Each structure stands twice: as structure tokens, then as C-alpha cells.
Amino acid sequence: MRYLPKSDAERAQMLQLIGVKSADELFASIPAQFRLQRPLRLPGPLSEAEIVSYFRARAEENSKGYTSFLGAGVYHHLRSVVPDALIQRGEFLTSYTPYQAEISQGTLQAIFEFQTLMCQLTGQEVANASMYDGSTALPEAVMMAVRLTGRSRALVARSIHPEHRQVLHTYAKNQGLAIGELACSPTGAVDVEALRAALDDSVAAVAVQSPNFFGVIEQVPQLAELARSNGALLIVTIAEGVSLGILRPPAEADIVTLEAQSFGIAPSFGGPFAGVIATQEKYVRQMPGRLAGQTTDHAGRRGFVLTLATREQHIRREKATSNICTNQALFALAATIHLCLLGKRGLREMAGQNVAKAQFALAELENIPGVKRGFSGPVFNEFTLEFPRSVKMINHDLLREKIIGPLPLGQYYPEHTKRGLVCVTETMPRAEIERFARAVKQALDKPA
Numbered sequence: 001m002r003y004l005p006k007s008d009a010e011r012a013q014m015l016q017l018i019g020v021k022s023a024d025e026l027f028a029s030i031p032a033q034f035r036l037q038r039p040l041r042l043p044g045p046l047s048e049a050e051i052v053s054y055f056r057a058r059a060e061e062n063s064k065g066y067t068s069f070l071g072a073g074v075y076h077h078l079r080s081v082v083p084d085a086l087i088q089r090g091e092f093l094t095s096y097t098p099y100q101a102e103i104s105q106g107t108l109q110a111i112f113e114f115q116t117l118m119c120q121l122t123g124q125e126v127a128n129a130s131m132y133d134g135s136t137a138l139p140e141a142v143m144m145a146v147r148l149t150g151r152s153r154a155l156v157a158r159s160i161h162p163e164h165r166q167v168l169h170t171y172a173k174n175q176g177l178a179i180g181e182l183a184c185s186p187t188g189a190v191d192v193e194a195l196r197a198a199l200d201d202s203v204a205a206v207a208v209q210s211p212n213f214f215g216v217i218e219q220v221p222q223l224a225e226l227a228r229s230n231g232a233l234l235i236v237t238i239a240e241g242v243s244l245g246i247l248r249p250p251a252e253a254d255i256v257t258l259e260a261q262s263f264g265i266a267p268s269f270g271g272p273f274a275g276v277i278a279t280q281e282k283y284v285r286q287m288p289g290r291l292a293g294q295t296t297d298h299a300g301r302r303g304f305v306l307t308l309a310t311r312e313q314h315i316r317r318e319k320a321t322s323n324i325c326t327n328q329a330l331f332a333l334a335a336t337i338h339l340c341l342l343g344k345r346g347l348r349e350m351a352g353q354n355v356a357k358a359q360f361a362l363a364e365l366e367n368i369p370g371v372k373r374g375f376s377g378p379v380f381n382e383f384t385l386e387f388p389r390s391v392k393m394i395n396h397d398l399l400r401e402k403i404i405g406p407l408p409l410g411q412y413y414p415e416h417t418k419r420g421l422v423c424v425t426e427t428m429p430r431a432e433i434e435r436f437a438r439a440v441k442q443a444l445d446k447p448a
Contacts, residue, residue, distance in 0.1 A: 067432045068404040069361075071382045071423025072213065073134070073161050073239045073259065074267045078350070078427060083264045083337040087330050095329070101305045107329060108304035111292040114336045121244045122258065123251030124278035128289035130332040131275030134259025135164040138207065138237050139171035140288045141255045141277055145205035145233040146177060147286045153178040153202045155232075157190045159212035161239055162412040168207075182206075188216035188375025188384065190223060199230040207235040210250065211243055213412075214375050215382030215421065224252035242425075243380045245351030255279045264338025265331050274328035274335060284308065290327055353426035354381035357433065361424045364437040370444060374419045382423045384409065384416075388444060391420040397443035403436055 006014070011023070020026045027035060046054065068076065087093065095107045111129045118127035131137040142154045154172075156165060158181045172179050180198060185191040190208055199206075206227040210218035220236055227234040233254035238244065241262040250256055258276040265273055279287055285308075293307030342350065358381045365371050365385060374384030387394060391408040398405040406420025413419075424433065 066402045066404055067428075067436070069422050069424065069428075069436060070404055070407055071240070071425075072407045072421055073163070073261075074270060075240060075242070075262050075381075075423065075425055076267060076427050077242060077262050077264075077425055079264050079266065080338065080341055082341060083334040086337055087334050092330060092333055101303065105304055108292045108306065110333045110336060111290075111327075111329060112294055112304050113340075114332045115292060117336060117339050118258065118260075118276050118278050121241070121249060122238075122253075122256040122276075122278040123249030124253075124256055125281040126284050126287070126291065127276055127278035128287055128291055128327070130260070130327040130329065131257075131277060131289055132328060133271060133273040133275045134237065134239055134257060134261075135161070135167040135275070137257035137259075137275035137277050138164050138235070139168040141235045141237075141257045142168060142177070142205050142207060143171065143175065144255060144277070144279075144283070144286050144288065145235060146175075148283060149204040149231065149233060151202055151204035151232070152176060153180060154205045154207060155180045155182050155195065155198055155203055157182045157184070157208040157212065157218075158413075159184050159188065159190065159214055159216070160207060160209040160237060161213050164209075164237065164239075178202075182208075184214070184375075186375065187377035188212065188214040189218050189377050192222065192226065195223070195226060199226070199232065201231060203227075203230060203232045205233050205235050205255075207237065209237045209239060210247075211238075211240055211380045211382065213239075213421070214384045214409075215379040215423075216375055216377035216384075217243075217247065217380060220248075220250045221252045224254075228254075240380060240382070242347070242351050242354060245347035245349075246355060247351075247380065254283070260332065260335040263335035265334055272328065272331065274331035350426050351380075354424070357381070357426065357428055357430075358383060358424045360430065361422065361428075361433045361436070364433060365422070365440060368437065368441045368444065371440070374416070381425055382421060384419055384421055386419050388418070390418060394420075394440060394443045397446065398436075398439050401435070401439045403439055405436075405440070 015022065015026065091106055101108060115127040115129060119125060131140060146152060154177065156168065156179055169179060182198065183191045183194050195206065206223065208218050208223060210220060212218060224234040235255045235257065236250040236253040237257040239259050241258055241260055256278045259273060260276055261273040277287055277289065290306060291308035293305055295303055295305055297303050339347065358379065362383050366373065370388035372386050374386045385406065391406055391410070395405040406422045409419045409421060410417035
């Protein structure tokens with residue numbers, strides 16, 4: 001009965017119990033022009049078996065036999081079946097917010113271990129119990145910097161994921177927060193001279209992504225020194241967590257935000273995922289979300305508690321740091337299990353394979369006449385290429401070969417209509433990379 005709607009008799013009984021005569025009366029507070037006056041255009045009715053068969057067929061159409069070179073914030077990485085099996089246990093799957101430590105020790109310890117891993121990866125001193133995702137962690141970090149500095153403007157690199165910047169602008173709209181954008185240099189990294197010129201005593205935060213949306217690795221120590229020399233805080237956001245297996249942690253940053261999707265969480269058509277904010281201990285009182293801590297009971301036994309919850313439900317509204325009312329505990333647990341299974345050596349090896357395969361793919365594609373790198377800066381597992389014709393036209397031909405090709409950058413950056421973002425992770429076989437390069441060459445050899 002999971003997919004079957006209520007019967008007319010059941011609807012009438014529900015309306016009677018809440019004291020209204022019809023569905024129209026129930027929704028009378030919604031203006032008529034915003035109410036749908038017709039049935040939804042859906043096929044059916046279908047039985048449960050028919051619905052399951054339908055979606056299985058659609059899933060096969062989307063994935064069967066296709067090779068994807070898309071990244072851009074959502075990444076295909078090797079995943080064990082163990083995290084999925086463990087997070088579906090009733091103790092975790094049905095657990096609620098751990099207000100009562102005496103009955104929530106397992107959940108609290110899992111959160112504590114997640115926080116510990118995030119601190120080790122980012123080089124920061126404290127991390128929260130996860131945010132909704134990386135896109136919401138970024139604006140929360142910017143607002144945190146505003147509270148800490150008492151300033152009202154943020155400088156945000158244009159090379160931060162465009163959708164994350166859109167979420168930031170949505171947050172900023174009613175916060176009285178001014179957002180300035182920082183241009184990129186020919187390397188694809190933040191233009192340091194442009195940053196130097198834009199900094200003044202109104203800037204609360206400088207936000208950059210590394211590796212950035214173009215795949216280029218930023219020089220965090222230099223940016224941190226420049227931001228702090230003007231009294232601003234440096235925020236580093238990370239969309240590809242596996243990069244931390246081989247890149248130096250952004251320890252110089254004041255605040256780090258992270259999307260944890262790469263740690264054992266399936267792409268799932270874009271979510272849900274788990275975000276992170278990590279920072280220095282001196283800033284912890286202004287960190288949004290929750291923080292689990294370790295303590296001892298009266299008998300000296302180790303235990304875990306909800307140490308910090310700086311939202312309006314727990315403290316005075318004017319002191320609240322966020323309206324984030326929960327955390328992605330289940331996916332934070334999946335990330336924790338995944339990282340524990342990998343270990344330091346496994347994560348480093350996975351990151352190394354990403355670098356090696358991306359470099360091989362870059363070399364293969366650069367050998368194609370007319371194809372060249374879009375930016376000269378160092379990369380991890382993504383890179384920008386410039387093509388002699390529209391990326392969308394190339395992708396049209398690649399789909400015929402069951403290849404999902406580069407992400408066209410023109411939809412986000414009008415000046416880059418002939419540039420595309422390519423991602424290669426450890427999951428990509430050498431033969432598929434070579435097939436991709438051949439298919440791109442064939443597409444470019446066709447008459448325009």
C-alpha cells in the first residue's frame with residue numbers, strides 16, 4: 001500500500017476529524033491562483049510491482065553501458081558495501097537527535113569520530129557534526145566570519161562552485177551581507193593582485209575553493225597571509241574530499257567547509273550529502289550546527305555528550321548562530337565508516353590514482369589537434385580543456401558512443417563557451433580514457 005493514495009472515504013474521514021468540509025476549505029488560506037485546479041499529469045494508476053519495474057527500466061536507460069567524465073562537485077569513487085549495510089541498522093537509521101546522552105551513546109560516538117576525522121583531514125582544531133551539504137556550509141561559514149569580525153562584506157572567488165555561490169547569494173540577500181567576486185588569473189587560481197586591490201576594512205571573509213571549480217589547486221598559505229593582513233578571515237571550501245589524501249591540508253585557513261560526498265556516499269542524482277565546517281577552537285562559539293564532545297561519568301568511564309548546539313531551540317534567539325536544525329548524521333556515519341575502512345594509506349593511494357589517471361587523460365586529450373588546457377595551474381582529478389568548437393556539440397556526438405563528456409562551462413561562465421570540465425577518478429579504466437580521447441577526436445574531425 002506504500003504507493004496508493006487515500007480513498008475518498010478516508011479523505012472524508014480525515015477532513016471531518018480536523019473540522020473542515022472539503023479540501024478546498026482546508027487550503028482556503030492559499031490564494032486561488034497558486035492552487036492546482038487539475039489532476040497531476042501522471043501515468044497510472046500502477047501497482048507497486050509496475051512502479052518498481054518502471055523505475056528499474058528508467059535507471060537502466062540512464063546508466064547501463066555509459067561512461068561518465070563528469071565531476072563538478074559530485075564524484076564517482078569506489079565504495080564498499082559495508083557503510084550501506086551498517087547505516088541501515090535500526091540503531092542508526094531510526095535514531096533521533098541525540099539530546100539525551102544516556103540513550104544516545106552510539107550516535108554521539110559516531111558523530112565524535114566523524115568530527116575527529118574531519119579535523120585530521122582539514123588541519124583544523126574543531127569540526128561540527130555535519131551540515132546539510134557543502135553548498136549550505138559555505139554561506140554559514142561566511143556568516144560566521146561576519147559575526148567574528150563585525151564586518152559586512154565577503155570576497156568570494158569566481159572559481160568557487162557556481163551553485164554554491166548561488167546558495168551564498170540567497171543567504172546574503174536578507175542578511176545585509178555584500179558579496180564581491182574575485183577574478184581568476186590565467187593559471188585558473190585566484191588573481192592575487194585583484195584580491196589585494198579589493199581588500200579593505202569592510203571585508204569579513206575571503207572565500208576560495210581548492211581544488212576550485214576549474215580543477216586548479218589554490219595557494220592557501222599566500223591567500224591566508226594576505227587576508228589576515230587586512231583583518232579578514234580566510235575560508236577554504238573543498239568539494240572533492242579525496243584530494244585531502246594527497247594535498248596539504250588547508251591548516252592556514254580560519255574556517256574550512258567541506259562536502260563529504262566523496263567519502264563513501266553515492267552520487268544519488270545530486271544528494272542528499274553531508275557538509276562540514278571546521279575551524280580553530282577559539283572560534284567554536286560562533287560555529288553553527290552541533291558539536292559532540294567526549295567526557296567521563298562519575299565512575300570515570302568514557303562517555304559522549306552534545307557539547308554545543310548554538311541554535312535558537314537551545315539558547316536565546318538573538319544569540320543563535322544558525323537556523324540549521326539538524327545534521328546529516330546518517331551520511332556523516334557513512335563517511336566515517338568509509339574513511340576508517342580506507343585508513344590513511346588507503347586514502348593516500350586512492351588520491352594518488354586520481355592524480356595519475358587524470359594526468360594520463362589530460363595528456364591523451366592534449367594530443368588531439370585543436371584541444372588545449374584552459375588553465376595552466378596544477379590540478380588534482382579535474383581539469384579544464386578548451387576545444388575548437390562548442391562543448392555541447394561535442395557531447396552530442398559523445399552520447400552516441402555512450403560517453404558522458406565534459407561539463408560545458410558556458411552555462412556558468414559565458415566567456416567559456418568552448419571550454420569543458422573533465423573529471424577522472426580511480427574508477428576509470430585506462431581503456432575507457434583512450435576510448436574517450438578517440439571519440440573526442442572523431443567528433444572534432446567531423447565537418448562543422
